Amino acid sequence: MTFSEHTKALACAVRAARAAGKLMRQNLNKTKKINSSSAHDIKLDLDVRCQKLIEKILHTGFPRISLLGEEGVAGDPKAPQRWVVDPIDGTVNFTYGIPHACVSIALQIQSRGAAYETVVGVVYDPFCDELWTAIRGQPARLNGQSIHVSQGKSLREAIVSIGFAKSKANLDRTLPYFNKLVRRVRKVRMMGAAALAMTYVASGRFDAYIERGIRLWDIAAGGLIVECAGGEFWHEAVPGQHTYRLVASNGRLRKKLQSIR
Ligand code: IPD
Ligand code: CA
Numbered sequence: 160m161t162f163s164e165h166t167k168a169l170a171c172a173v174r175a176a177r178a179a180g181k182l183m184r185q186n187l188n189k190t191k192k193i194n195s196s197s198a199h200d201i202k203l204d205l206d207v208r209c210q211k212l213i214e215k216i217l218h219t220g221f222p223r224i225s226l227l228g229e230e231g232v233a234g235d236p237k238a239p240q241r242w243v244v245d246p247i248d249g250t251v252n253f254t255y256g257i258p259h260a261c262v263s264i265a266l267q268i269q270s271r272g273a274a275y276e277t278v279v280g281v282v283y284d285p286f287c288d289e290l291w292t293a294i295r296g297q298p299a300r301l302n303g304q305s306i307h308v309s310q311g312k313s314l315r316e317a318i319v320s321i322g323f324a325k326s327k328a329n330l331d332r333t334l335p336y337f338n339k340l341v342r343r344v345r346k347v348r349m350m351g352a353a354a355l356a357m358t359y360v361a362s363g364r365f366d367a368y369i370e371r372g373i374r375l376w377d378i379a380a381g382g383l384i385v386e387c388a389g390g391e392f393w394h395e396a397v398p399g400q401h402t403y404r405l406v407a408s409n410g411r412l413r414k415k416l417q418s419i420r
Pocket of ligand 1: 247249250322323324350351352353370373377408
């Protein structure tokens with residue numbers, strides 16, 4: 160894909176993110192149909208409706224590119240080019256009418272059997288009307304203005320966001336770490352939308368975001384945005400489909416955060 164194709168893909172992803180974001184805005188304070196729920200998670204009918212809307216717009220622009228989304232796949236999810244989509248990141252917030260949730264869309268390319276690389280990333284917060292975009296090799300942008308990660312080197316002054324994934328095993332592993340982390344940094348924040356936490360790192364609002372057991376659609380777009388803002392998107396596959404542990408940071412704090420035990 161050429162740079163101009165990436166630009167076209169970005170514009171298409173922005174259209175899709177804005178359309179889904181509008182649907183989210185229209186429904187924030189309405190009663191939502193719950194398709195399924197578990198101890199720490201909810202799945203809404205609106206998750207599916209937003210993904211269908213995104214799929215339609217992406218498919219119209221790029222009929223040959225398949226899609227891997229939280230709410231299912233369209234085409235071959237292992238094809239050399241694929242969209243990776245979280246139609247609503249922060250579904251639990253959204254269900255309760257908390258206006259902190261977003262749409263996340265990434266375009267990934269795989270060259271000759273190598274790992275997938277994200278080349279385009281879009282994260283849209285429809286409640287603050289904040290749109291983060293990135294094309295690999297270009298500066299990350301928030302509403303068109305280029306952004307940069309924070310410069311902080313010290314844990315003592317850091318704002319670190321942490322996510323608690325949905326399983327008991329992840330909670331059991333994360334809580335002891337949280338107990339230590341909270342004593343070492345200025346503030347810990349748990350805001351409930353991983354993709355937004357990553358864009359906050361990219362914008363220098365947070366110094367780092369940490370989560371264990373996070374899924375690809377939550378982090379693909381945000382990861383590129385962090386990298387294009389000068390930060391580090393450290394992630395490692397863990398057991399489970401499309402599952403990772405993650406430290407997205409300004410690049411100066413990751414080792415310090417990982418050495419807290
Ligand atoms: C979840 C949110 C949450 C994070 C979970 C994600 P969802 O995504 O980003 O903050 O801790 O790991 O799965 O279910 O709202 O799309
Ligand atoms: Ca989701």
